[in-house]
């Protein structure tokens with residue numbers, strides 16, 4: 282498994298990109314696509330049209346907005362520039378299908394893509410993408426908003442990604458014995474706030490779950 286951090290910053294920043302992670306197993310997977318992460322994806326040299334699955338933790342714009350550019354690019358390349366791409370599966374928490382149906386019906390040119398687009402809403406049941414096992418878990422983030430973290434297992438290695446989360450038992454479960462965890466860390470330990478972990482809680486999760494790195 283190979284992980285590339287496309288961004289680990291926040292919504293608006295002069296240089297850093299927001300949340301976005303490229304995970305390479307037997308598939309190329311994107312976890313969140315926050316603002317400015319697409320530019321960093323280009324820099325990896327990975328064929329963006331070979332990405333088969335995009336998995337969203339939740340739909341705050343700082344985890345999502347570059348998807349619009351990503352998809353518009355795929356449409357232009359396949360409709361007008363002779364390019365091809367395989368099916369794209371969009372995975373996310375409750376509300377994913379409704380959100381994308383409205384988005385695709387509303388944004389000019391987003392209807393009738395010449396490649397298959399599938400939606401999959403996930404909560405707390407594992408599924409497979411090829412030989413890659415994905416285990417989503419509901420985490421506590423924002424009232425009334427379903428948010429998930431993801432655990433990725435491939436070839437004997439486990440990666441956990443919190444998305445945005447407060448400290449909660451499900452997050453510890455998500456990270457249990459993971460080789461690596463990527464955790465939301467939005468506050469210093471001496472200045473905690475709502476909806477996100479602070480640095481001390483990241484350490485607490487790491488210790489309780491037995492995270493490798």
Ligand SMILES: [Zn+2]
Pocket residue numbers: 339341422445
């Ligand atoms: Zn959020």
